[in-house]
Amino acid sequence: MKVSIRVNGVAYERDVEPRTLLAYFLREECHLTGTHIGCDTSACGCCVVVMDGDKAVKSCTMFAVQADGHEIMTVEGLAQGGALHPIQQGFWDQHGLQCGYCTPGMMLTAYVLLGQNPNPSEAEIREGLAGNLCRCTGYQNIVKAVKQAAEVMRQPAPAAQ
Amino acid sequence: MIPAAFEYIRAHSADEAFAALQKHGAEARVLAGGQSLVPAMRFRLARPAALVDINAVRELDYIRLDGGLTIGATARDSAVERAPWIKDTTWSLLHDVSRVVADPVVRQMATVVGSLCHNDPAGDWTTAALAARAEVLVRGRSGERAVPIDEFLVDSFTTAVAEGEIALAVRFPGSGDRTAGSYQKVERKVGDFATAAAAVQLTLNADGTIKAAGVALSAAGPCAVRVPQAEQRLVGQKPTADLIRAAAEAASQKSEPQADLRGSVEYKKHLAGVLVSRGLRQALARLGVQA
Amino acid sequence: MSIEAKSERHALGHRMKRKEDPRFLQGKGNYVDDISLPGMLYAAIVRSPYPHASIKNIDISEALKVPGVKAVITGADLEAAGLGWLPTFHGLDKQMVLAVGKVLFQYQEVAAVFAETRAAAYDGAEAVQVEYEPLPVVADPFTAKKDEVILRPDREKKTNHIYHWEVGDRDATARALESSPKRVSQRIWFQRCHPAPLEPCGCVAHFDTMGRLQFYVTSQAPHVYRTALAIVTGIPEDKIHVISPDIGGGFGNKVPVYPGYVCAIVGALKLGRPVKWIETRTENLTSTGFARDYHMDVELGASADGRLTALRVSTAADHGAFDAAADPTKYPAGMFGVVTGSYDVPVAHAEVDAYFTNKAPGGIAYRCSFRVTEASYAIERAMDILADELGIDAVELRRKNFIKKEQFPYKSVLGFTYDSGDYHKTLDLALEKIGYKALLEEQAEKRARGELMGIGFSTFTEVVGAGPSKHFDILGIKMFDSAEIRIHPTGAGIVRAGTKSQGQGHETTWAQIVAEELGLDPQNIMVEEGDTDTAPYGLGTYASRSTPVAGAAIAIAARRVREKAKKIAAHLLEVGDGDVEWKDYKFQVKGVPAKSVTMKEVAFAAYTNPGPNEPGLEATNYYDPPNMTFPYGTYIAVVDVDRETGEVKVRRFLAVDDCGTVINPLIVEGQIHGGLAEGFAIAFMQEIQYDSEGNNLNTNFTDYLLPTSLETPHWETANTVTPSPHHPIGAKGVGESPNVGSPAAFVNAVIDALSPLGVRHIEMPVTRDKVWRTIRDAEAARK
């Protein structure tokens, strides 16, 4: 079946089997391998991407055909203008990642979370990230990273020169 | 894993969806949030010949305050969770559920109606729907009909939605102010089905006596179960510690859980009582009543 | 991109941000499933639903008809090719690649399907028809012990008993226990659990135009894989190139060689095309290396005033269908002999008997040195039980029996020589930080009100850094590790090591060690691991051995570079070698600080003006550690227990670790946080359970539970520094301490909370149901 999906601003037109999971579409059709797969049960969140700018979805619990005509943002779309996104910077500064496998999904869930709640408490961050699993960090530095990102993102953007 | 092959039909209207289901009958499944269906398909336990995707059906993507509350078939759990009015005491039961069902990411895809149709024995929305005496709007050959939730939930993973039919919405009756509820869930971790859970909905009279009561349990039978004994015990009474104890006792008796990795039968029966009593206290507290 | 970190100071102990992060943050990590080769096929494995059954027939005809399916292989095909079995790293057993004759555990590999797409491979696997005749199931070591059903007739000895291992003085221990005024004993089970890294195991096998095997695989020990594959397949080792790309967590799960890997290689050989095999989560949990599953009978003897008189531990180990524990050859029970822990035990005896059962093979070290977590849990749990028996504070009992600072190096009665430690100091710091006195007062008040609050301790010592060649080998290969350092003309450089990071941050810490030793900028020291063509031979990363072994190799190689550099510096400074000294990260003429050259200048000269010296600036070291290292710590958990629901709330958790010299505090803290979270999961929710029919009940993440950010407690950390005297930079390794030490702290806290009810022990995982039933039964017993 023919689908047209905009991923990180680029339109991908492909002919796919209906059973193709969005995660595999992104990895194998778009060659965006930052979206990972860690389970079959919509549990781990390694595959989380952003749909239509405001929804974090588990792309291995969704078929590519469902994303037809939609806008998807993957981890590869986070950094803008050659600079890391504040969320990426936060994860780096606060040592919010170790093996890096859960990191893309974790950051994209945080991206949507901060879109809805620009100033979350530690408790709200922990609640908001509870759909993503991490085996390495014990979560504490991830929470710090998201807090740092929230603070940076709340600053008014510097006036262009 | 990758699901078995299937035919994909994208519906753009309720009519299209209904037509497609009529065409494919038992071999078709409706794809809404897909958060239970897709994993089952990945294990190839579910292998529908056709999927009718209703996510593009705009007319079903709504949450309407119309005296009561009507939630369309493609409205997400997260939409309920974030609705501006959801913090009103009247809807406290639904607010509670919207924050503990599945996990925060799954909730952004999962739908309330989809979870009712899946009718997992340990479901959250099914239990809340029982306590709140909701009804499900089902479209069949003879047109649309409103099915009271007690009739809708037939058996494990089985509902009153027949082959070729589709559930369009769920309607929670409005019961004015002086109504509050509570959802108490014990889960092993976020994203888990309930080890045990209790949904409670109370409406008080001006004199402080209980006008209407809804008490239901999750993971306590083939599917969500109402506890009429508790409801009857509560209605007409002034809330007291003894009354709550009696209702909790009735719930514990009514609970017929299965032993599984989440817990033993005795533990789950015990929890049913504990959670109903905690739910009643919280619902009353939300109405400014201490018992 | 503006993501280059600015230069940082080189010294050890600096909180340097990780050099590897930018690629991971941008989704540019390169994990094995990201590797895609032209013409690549996908493999799927047919697995047995039966835990024990003979195979009557395998019909692949339908599978071959599935569109896209290229080939199907079975055990018979492999046996014909002499590839039916593969040796376990242990060296004491072998494992079936694809089942022949019968299956020995549920989800065992029975056939492999190769197809054009992932989906077609699964379609094909589904179409393979296998006829089984069920056989009686042996689901635990105690049934296995009876030898009523012999699971491994292929073995010489017709018994389910695999091995008996013991250490210590059996008779003296028995006598000491007999004559001990106080004695406690407890059966303690460390349940079967699974490392479950978020990235499952997988590989891509490809024979290049030169007929050389290019093997990309999630391996914690790539060089050992190369040697093992050469032995198994008969392919000359020079024709095998193992590349271990970025790894999404290992925790021990990615040490063994799995049947899927052999199948992928056979498929690539047979079909002349690259083959990718990536296991599903279910395959990961049901067939790859599990951990623990030790049933330990622990006995402690003590004087009336609480001095330990003897320790005896007798263990039944459930190894599953094959003995695939990745332990050193001479240590079938790993380092279990460290079971005397942090205590000065006068006499002890430990023995382990291992058995085959109809369960998945494994027995790997899940984020710990071989079997150290089991040992640490046993002694730390037993100390609390003894304290309860003696009616004295668990802290006082520990303090009284700690090995004293002045006793180091300390020779334990079970044969280890502890390198260094100051246990009292670490304990005192922990008590002060947690505010023990105030907690005890709060607990007293709560108990008066009938509330259940618990404070749990674990003052563990682990043994890591395997290991000295006289004792340790894997498949006969001594457990050294290695480093090779090259400094380029501009003062940048590359270090290659035989280890393989899975998130531990080697690309940063290895660079920091080199930077410290050579006074260069760590940002310009590239670290390369995991490629057997370029990296020197090493035993890999597991059992907290990277820093103790490879870290030492790197420091020593760097010092060799410095020695060479010193000669060139002398030439540049126009003085004799003897007149040059290395000071403040540069070479200077002794007593004339003004006359100096930097390593950068020397590096340039090494290629442009070496003088009488051999050009170039590089060195290699293969490090054979003289001894193990012994990191330790004091962990304290504070919990509240809900009587009604059995819910345990971990209110506080403090970890005070001593891992010797700290290379990078940022990374060490991260390692501790992560290990604590895994310890928390093991204590409260993780278990691979089998029912009496041999069904695995925890086959995916809806039933094998990983805690989320919401359940996971907030971690408080602190540390003391007691360097290892025998390690070049005094470092001991830390990655596994938190996972080794924390389970006992959690469980001890729960038991402390329940102790007013007379509860002494509860098995992990400590579920709400278990806690509630324990409380109910205890209260019933008191009525």
Next chain:
Amino acid sequence: MNLQYSGQEQIPADPAAVWAFVTDPAKVGGCLPEVKEVTVHDRTHFDAVVGVGVGPVRGKFKLKFELQPDETARRMNMKISGGGLGSAIDLTAGADIVPAPEGRTTLNWTGSAVMRGPVAAVGGRVLDAQAKKLIEQTFANVRQQLTT
């Protein structure tokens, strides 16, 4: 996963008729719910393919049946083994044919099922209902067939 079931059917036919019916592989096979095909091998052995379906879980189970009639005790035991959905299922069912008043027959049945593999692990609750249905329905259909 080990499951136990039991039940009773009142049949308006005499024991001899009932016995004749339950010892006939073709007839018993025909009583299986959602039976797709039945292949009789001999007087005590037959294969059957039955559809399974509860909620989202749907598929086919290929089952081998062995009838173990005990003429004297008027007891019929059935061994059923097979699988589907990547899983294995072993069922045993037993029925006592007991004479009842007015030439009727009481059929007391018991059944137990052992489920193995992904289905047991993932769809446990679903398949419990399924195995129960399989046995219950079979005996209910036996009554039906003998009633009309």
